[in-house]
Amino acid sequence: MIFTIKVNGQAHIVDVDDDTPLLWVLRDVLGMTGTKFGCGMALCGACTVHVDGVAIRSCVTPIDSVGTSEITTIEAIGATVVGARIQKAWLDREVVQCGYCQSGQIMSAADLLATNANPTDAEIDDAMSGNICRCGTYARIREAIKQAAAT
Numbered sequence: 001m002i003f004t005i006k007v008n009g010q011a012h013i014v015d016v017d018d019d020t021p022l023l024w025v026l027r028d029v030l031g032m033t034g035t036k037f038g039c040g041m042a043l044c045g046a047c048t049v050h051v052d053g054v055a056i057r058s059c060v061t062p063i064d065s066v067g068t069s070e071i072t073t074i075e076a077i078g079a080t081v082v083g084a085r086i087q088k089a090w091l092d093r094e095v096v097q098c099g100y101c102q103s104g105q106i107m108s109a110a111d112l113l114a115t116n117a118n119p120t121d122a123e124i125d126d127a128m129s130g131n132i133c134r135c136g137t138y139a140r141i142r143e144a145i146k147q148a149a150a151t
């Protein structure tokens with residue numbers, strides 16, 4: 001089926017099955033490989049993108065549920081005020097180790113700070129609890145979110 005989806009401010013026409021996960025449309029059809037596959041079951045957060053500004057797991061989001069919503073991926077989050085602050089803080093705090101989970105971490109952090117400009121540690125931990133990091137960068141993620149919130 002043909003869908004017209006809006007990704008990072010641009011319309012894209014894609015021809016895929018109705019139940020194709022958004023993740024695979026982004027990666028395989030549109031070539032936006034910044035969004036990662038981890039579990040495919042909404043358990044790890046690696047595939048997190050925004051739909052109308054809200055963080056969702058693209059691995060379990062069928063393309064036919066997206067409609068005309070604005071999809072934002074890691075490729076464009078730096079163009080937002082909050083996203084730019086977060087990316088700077090991530091670099092300043094040297095958060096990244098292998099990097100595999102970090103697109104999803106940043107997308108979840110951007111959703112958090114867009115709705116809660118000054119989160120407590122508990123609120124950060126709660127908002128980020130669905131994003132798993134096998135390298136254990138959690139402490140630096142928390143510090144980077146606090147830095148981004150303070151700037």
Ligand code: FES
Pocket residue numbers: 036037038039040041042043044045046047048057058059060
């Ligand atoms: S790949 Fe989507 S939550 Fe793990």
Ligand code: FES
Pocket residue numbers: 096097098099100101102132133134135136137
């Ligand atoms: S930085 Fe390696 S999985 Fe998070």
